[in-house]
Amino acid sequence: MGVGIGIVAKYSRYHDIFRQSVGLAGYNIVIGFFSIAVGILGIVVIVRQHSGLSKIAALASFILGVLALVSIIVGLVLNSQAIGYIKSRLSYRMNSYIEDQTSINVIDDVQSKYQCCGENLWLDWARSQLGSLPTGGGSGVIVNPGV
Secondary structure: OHHHHHHHHHHHHHOOOOHHHHHHHHHHHHHHHHHHHHHHHHHHHHHHOOHHHHHHHHHHHHHHHHHHHHHHHHHHHHHHHHHHHHHHHHHHHHHOOOOOHHHHHHHHHHHHHHOOOOOOOOOHHHHOOOOOOOOOOOOOOOOOOOO
């Protein structure tokens, strides 16, 4: 649960680049709270020796097991897709770098924090078609009034 909270707190500022990992971490936080409740219920059942609550505790434990299994499967699937997903989101943010303040903030933050320059290398900026993505109101043409 602590790891999930750390991931959400640290990587949610990068918006869509780490969205899948942040989503899974949030899911695991919910599972963590549910497991605490199941554990407390189990302790109450043992201490009070209440047979009616034991069926509820067993069902809750089964549900927790299913949720944990889903988390493991999703984690494995996301792990296999992570590199491609992050590259595609970085490429999108690089292409919209000139026109979108969120992209500017995200790319600048990623480059500063991780000391990297593009998807793989600084040469990725040569492939990037800066200003190629349509925005809400602009023409996509960059005008420099000082020239």
